[in-house]
Amino acid sequence: MITRSEYNAHQLSVLEGLEAVRKRPGMYIGSTDSRGLMHCLWEIIDNSVDEALGGYCQEIIITLHPDGSVEVEDDGRGIPVDKEPRTGLSGVEVVFTKLHAGGKFGGGSYSASGGLHGVGASVVNALSARLDVQVTRASKVHQMSFKRGKPGRFADKGRPKADASFTPFEGMDHPLEIVGKAKRGLTGTRVRYWADEQIFTPDAQFSLEELQGRARQTAFLVPGLRIVIRDNRTHRPNPELQAEEVFHYDGGITEFVEHLTHQSSVTDVWRIEGSGNFTERVPVLTEDGQATMEDVQRTCEVDIALQWNIGYDTVVRPFVNIIATPKGGTHVAGFEAALLRTFRKVVESNARRLKVGNDKLEKDDVLAGLTAVLTVRLAEPQFEGQTKEVLGTSAVRQIVSRVVEKQLTALLTSSKRNEKAQANALLEKVVAEMKSRISARTHKENQRRKNALETSTLPAKLADCRSEDIAQSELFIVEGDSALGTAKMARSSDFQALLPIRGKILNVQKATLSDMLNNAECAALIQVIGAGSGRSFQLEAARYGKVILMTDADVDGAHIRTLLLTLFFRYMRPMLDAGRVYAAVPPLHRVDIINPGARSNEAVYTYTEQELHELLTRLEAEGRRYKEPIQRYKGLGEMDADQLAETTMDPRYRTLRRVSVADAERAEEIFELLMGSHVAPRKEFIISGADALEREQIDA
Template sequence: VSEQKTYSAESIKVLEGLEAVRKRPAMYIGDVGKRGLHHLVYEVVDNSIDEALAGHCSKIITTFNSDGSVTVEDNGRGIPVGLHKEEKKPAVEVVMTILHAGGKFDKDSYKVSGGLHGVGVSVVNALSEWLWVEVKRDGKKHKQDYKIGVTQNKLKTTGDTKKTGTKVCFLPDQSIFQETVFEYNIIAERLRELAYLNKGVKIVLRDERHEETEEESFRFKGGLSDFVKYLDTNNNPLHNKIITVNKEKTEVPVEAALRYSSTYNDNILTFVNNINTIEGGTHLSGFRSALTRSMNNYAIKNNLIKAKKNEKITLSGEDFREGLTAILS
C-alpha cells in the first residue's frame, strides 16, 4: 500500500520572491521552450519601450553576444538609483529582484506600459545564470550584478557620464530552459513590429555571434501606415492612400490604419499597449461593428445599395472585410 500523503498546514509552501519563479517558470513566461526563452528578451525590451511611450527614449539596441548572452540598451531616463523607502535598497535593485515592482504601477510615471504586468525584468533576472544592469542617470554611471536573481554586490558608481539610459545584459539559465540559443529572425520580427507601433523610435538588432557582425535597424516615420504597407507587400492595393485614424484625446488613445487590396482574405491585427491581442477582444469586435455600420450608412446615404421600395438591404461585415488589411492599436 502506498504511503498516504497528508495535506496539512505544513503542506502549504510559501515561496519568497523570485524562488517562486524558478520553481514554476512557465507561470511567468508561458513555457521553458523556445517561446519562453525569446520572451525574456521581449520583457527587457518592453521596459525600454515603456520609456519611449513616455517620451523619454528614442533608441533601443539589442545585441546577441558571442557568449550566448543578450544585451538591451536604451537612452531613456535610466531606472532610478535612489534608496527605496520601504525596501531600504536602491530602486534599481528593487526593480530587478522583487516581483510586481516598477514604475508602471505609478500613473504619474507611465501613462501606458506593456510587459508582464510589472513582473518582467525581475523574472528575467530569476531565470538567468547571471545578469548585470548599468544605469546612466544624474551624471553618474551605476552598475550591479546578480546570479539566478540574487544580488551579488552593492550598487557601485563606476564613473561620470553626460548620457542617460539603462543597459541590461543576461545569460539564460541552462538548467531552466530546454534550449538557450536565440533565433535572430524571431527577435527581428518582434522588434520590427515594435518599431511600426512606436513611430520614430529607432530599434537596432545586432548579432555578434559570428565572425561578421550582422545588424539591422528599424525606424518607421509612418508608424501604422508603414506597417500596413509591409503587410500588403504581396497584395495588389485597390487604393494607394492608407486610411488612418488617430484619437489621442480620448481616455484610451486609439490609432488605426487600413487599406483594401484585391485579395479575398482580410488581415486585421490588434494591439493593446504594444502587445498583440491574437485572441481578439472588445476592441476588435468594436472595430468590426463600427466598420460595418459606417460602410452601410455611407452606401445607403449615397444610393450605392439599390433596394425595392420599403425594403432595407444591408451588407454583412464579411463583405466589407474582404481584402482589408488593418491595424488597430
Template sequence: MSAKEYTAKNIQVLKGLEAVRKRPAMYIGDVTSKGLHHLVYEIVDNSIDEAMAGYATEIMVTIHPDESISVEDNGRGIPVDLHPVEKKPAVEIIMTTLHAGGKFDKNTYKVSGGLHGVGASVVNALSEWCKVEIYRNNKIYQQVYERGAPVTELKIIGETDKRGTKITFLADSEIFKKISYKFEVLANRLRELAFLNKNLKITIVDERNDIQETYQYEGGLKEFVAYLDASRTPLHEEPIYFEGERDGIPVEIALQYNTAYTENILTYCNNVNTMEGGTHLSGFKSALTRTINSYAQKYNFIKNNDKINLSGEDVREGLTAVISVKVPEPQFEGQTKTKLGNSEVRGAVETLVNEKLFEFLEQNPAVARPIIEKCISAARAREAARQARELTRRKTVLDSSSLPGKLADCSSNDPKESELYLVEGDSAGGSAKQARDRRFQAILPLKGKILNVEKARLDKILSNDEIKTIITAIGTGIGSDSFDIEKRRYDKIIIMTDADVDGAHIRTLLLTFFYRYMGELIQQGKIYIAQPPLYKIKNGKQEFYAFDDEEKERIIKELGVDESKVVIQRYKGLGEMNPEQLWETTMNPETRTILQVSIDNAMEADQIFTILMGEEVAPRKKFIEENAQFVRNLDV
C-alpha cells in the same frame, strides 16, 4: 491514515525569485526557444514603456557572441535612490522582487505593456548572470546579479552625459536546454514594435554574424500596412489612416484594400499582439460594416430596389488593417490571454471609425469607389456561396448520412479524445485506415491537391469538393462570422502527407486554408503535422527508422558497421509502408512524433502565405532564392 502524512511541514514557501526558477513556464510560457526569446521581449517592453511615456527615443538590442543579450535605451534610467520602506536601491528591488515596478503608478506610466511588474525580475531569476548599468545624474551606476541574487552592491563606476538603462544577461543553461537566439525572430518583433511606435528608433545588432538592422518609421501604422501588403496589389495607393482619443483611450488605425479575397486584421493593445482579437476588433468590425453600408446607400451604389446588404465579410474582403489601442487598465482573456476584454474599448474604437472613416470616404471619392465596388462584388459572390456554405456547416446533430462518404470516422463521440488524419491519396488512406486505432482515430483521404484559397473567392472555395469534405468532417463552419470552435468534432487535426515535393505542396495548401478560414484552430493548437520516417535501416534482423539524413547517419554510426553492410530504404510515400509500419512510426500516440502548428507572429505568417501562395511571382522568386540554402531534405 495514509502512509505519507500531509502536515504543515510539507508546505514549501518559495522565497524571493525561487518560485520563478522552480516553475519558469508560469512566467515565460515555456523553456524552449520560445521562452528564451521571451526573455528579450520582457526587457525590451520596459524600454518601450519609457518610449510610450515620452522619455525614450532609441532602443538597441545586441546579441553577443556568447549568446548574452544587451538591451539599452535612452530613457530616464531606473531609479537608484533608496526605497523609503525597503531601504534598498530601487533598481535592486525591481531586479529581485516580483510585482515591484513603476507600472502600478499611473503617474509614472499612463499605459504599459508590462502590467505585473515581473519582467526584469523574471529575466534576472532565469539568467546565469545579469548586469544592470544606469546612466543617470551624470553618473554610471552598476549592479551585478547571479541567478537573481545581487553579488555586488550598487556602485558608481564612472561619469557620463548619457541617460537611460542598459541590461545585459546570459540565460541560465540550468533552465534552458539550448541557448541560441534566432536573429529573424527577434528582428520581426522589434520591427513590429517600431511600426507601432512611430519615430521610435530600434536597432538590433548580431555580433555573432556581424549583422545590424535599424527600424524607424515616421508613418507608423501606415507604413506597417504598406509593409504587410508588399506582396499584394492595392486598390488604392495610400493606406487610410486615422487616430484620436475617445473616453481617455488613444486609438490608431490604418487600413488598405487589395485585390485579394482574404482579410488580414492585426490588433494590438499597449503594443501586445492580441491574436484572439477582443473588444477593439469587434468595435472596428461593427463600425466598418455600418460606415461602408451608409456610404454606399447615400451615394447610390446600392439602389433601393437592390436586394444587397453588405455583410461584415463583404466589407472585409481584401482588407489589411492594423488597430492599436492604449488602455490604462487592460483586461485580457481567452485561452492564451491575448484577447482584450475591456468593454469601454469597443465604444471608443466604434465611435472613432464611424466619424473618421465616413469623413475620409466623403473627401476621397476616387478611393471610395473601388472599395465600395469590391464590397458589392463580394456580396454577390457571397449569395452564390450561401447554399454551398449551408451544405458544409455542421448541423446540430450529426448522423452518418451527413458526413462525407470517404471519411472513416472513429467510434468515439467525444471530441476531446478524437483525432482526424487528413491523408494524401487513396493508397496512403487505405493503409492509414488499416493502421489506425478506430476508437479515436478518423481518416479522411484527400484526392490530389486542394484549391489554393489564397487565389480564390469564398464561393469558389466552397464549391471545391475536397474543401467541402474537410469542412463537413471538422464541423466548425468557416469564416470569421460563422466559425465556431466549440462545434469541432476532433481535438487534433493531423496533416499526413508524403515526404516529397508534392506532399510539401499539399501540406502548404492545407495550412493556407486553415490559417485563412479556420485560424482559431491554429491559435488553440489543434492543427498538427505528422512526421513519417524518411528511411528504414535494416541491419540483419534489426530495423530502425530515421526521420532525416542526420538521424540516418547517427543510427549507422551507433550500429558500428560499414554503411554498405546495412540495407537502407528511402520512403518516397506513405503508401510504401504497410499498416503495421505506418502505425508504429507515424500514428501510435506512444511512439509517434507530431509537430504542433503555432503562429507566434501573425505578421510574418501572413506575409509567408501571401508570398508562397499569392498572385505575385516576383516576391515568391525572391523568397526562394533567399531561403534555398536552408532546405534540409530536397526531393529531386
C-alpha cells in the same frame, strides 16, 4: 492494507520572492522553449520602448553575443538608483528582485506603457544564470549583478561569464556599485543576461528573424525611434539575414500598412483617430501602503490605419501601448463590430444601386482584402495573463467602436471626388464578396463530384477523365484548340483530363472579383476544379489531384502560365500550398541522330539552348551525324501525339515542375510591376533596363 498519507500544515509550501517564478516559469513566460526565451527578451526590450513612448528614449541597441547572452541598451532616463523608502533598497534592486514593483502602477512616471504587471524584469532576472545591469544617471555609471535572482558580485574583470565565481551579498546591505563616470546629461540603461540552462530547454535559442520583425513593427509604431539589432553569434542559425540591421521610420502606422500591403489597392491608406473617456474602479495605494478602491477617470486614444486591396486575405495587427495583442481583445471586437455595422448601413442605403436585394453582409465580406494596424493607448490596461496577448479592458470596445463608426461613415459617404470614387469601388468589392460567398454556399450544397455520366453540367470543352480516384487524376490546362487535339490522342483518358483555354486569360491582378467571376475562362477553370474560389475555396473538394499548366515553350506561353499562376495564387492558393499545381516541361528541340547501317535513327529531345549546344558538341566529338535543320518546337501543336506523350504527358517519361508559393508570389510581383495599376514603378523598370535592350531583339 491501505494507508492514507498525512495532510496537514507541514505539507504546505510557501514560495518566497522569485522562487515562485523558478518553480513555475510557464505561468510567467508561457513556456521554457524558444518562445519563452524570446518572451524574456521582449520584457526587457519593452521597458526600453516604454521610455521611448514617454519621449525619453531615441535609440535602443540589442546585441546577441557569442556566449549566448543578450544585451539591451537604451538612452532613456535610466532606472532610479536612489533608495525606495518602503524597502530601503535601491530602485535597481527593487525592479529586478521584487515582483509587482515598478513605475507603471499609476505613479505618474508613465501615462501609457506596455509593461504593466511589474514582473517583467524580475522574472527575467529569476530565470537567468547571470544578469548585469548598468544605469547611467547623474554623471555616474551604476552597476549591479545577480545570479538566478540573488544580488552579489562576480569575480571576473572585463570579460563577464555566466559561470564565474559568485559571492552573494550578506544581510540587507546590497550596495549599488559606481563603476565609472559619464558625460553630464547622459542617461540610459544597459541590461545583459544569460538565460538559465536549468530552466530553458536545450534547443531554445533566440530567433533573429523574429527579433527583426518585432523591432520593425516597434519602429513603425514609435515614429523616430531608432532600433539597432546586432547578431554577433559565431554560428548564426540563418546566415542569410544581415548581422546588423537598423530600423528607423518616421511615417508611423500609415507606413506600416503600406509595408504590409503587397497587392493593388482599392483605397488609399485611411487614418482614423479619436479618443474617449471612461471611469474605472481600481485599487489605489495610500501613503501607508494600504490599497483603497477609487473611481479613476481614464482616457483611451484610438489610432487606426487601414486599406483595402483587391485580394481577399485579411491582415489586422492590433496593439495596446505598442504591445502586440495577436489574439485580439476588446479593441479588436469593437473595431470589427463597427466595420460590419457601418458597412451594413451604407450598403442598405445604396441597396438599389449595388443590387444587393435582401442579402446581408457578414464580417468576412467586409474584412476581405483589409490590411489594418489598430492601436489604442491607455493607462494601466487590463490584459488576460502576463503574456499580454488579449486586452480585457471592457470599456475600450465601445470607445473604439464609436470612433470607427463615426469616421468610417464619413469616409464612405464623403462627397469629395477622390474619396467618393474609392468608397464606391470598396462598396462594390464588399458586395461582390457577399455574392461570391452566397454563390459558393449554394454551389457547395448542390454540387457533388461528377462521374462520367454527369459531366453535362461541366463546361462542354472539358475532356474529363474516367477515374474517380482524386489522388491519381490530373487536369491539364492546355493552350488553344490545336494543342487540345493532339493532347486528346496523347493522354491516358483513364486519369488525365484536358481543359483548353483561349489564349491569354484575364489579368486578375488588377481585376475585381466580379470581373474575374464574369470571365468565361476563369469561371470555367474554377468550375472544373470544383472547390470554389477565394475565402470559400475548400481543398478537399478539388476534383483533381494535380493541375498541370501545359503551355507553349515561347514568350506567349510563359505569359499565359504567369496569368494562370496569378489566378491560382489570388483565388485558389490552397492548391499551391498543398503542392498540387505543376508546370509541364515540353522540349524545345528534337535532334534526329543518324545511325549507320540498318539501325533506325535516334531521336533526342533537349529542353534548353545550353543542353542543345552540349549535345551537338558531344556528337561532333564522337563523329556522329544528325539531320539538319534541327526541329525547334514553338508550340505544342507542332508535335504529334506520340511525341507529346513521350516528352510531356506520359508519367513514365515526362518532367513536371512543381510550383511553390514563392514562384506564385514572384509571378504576382511581376504582374503588379508590368501590368498593375501603378505606373511609376513600371516606368522606372523600363528606363533602368533600356540600355540593356538591343533593337534587333524587339519583336516588331
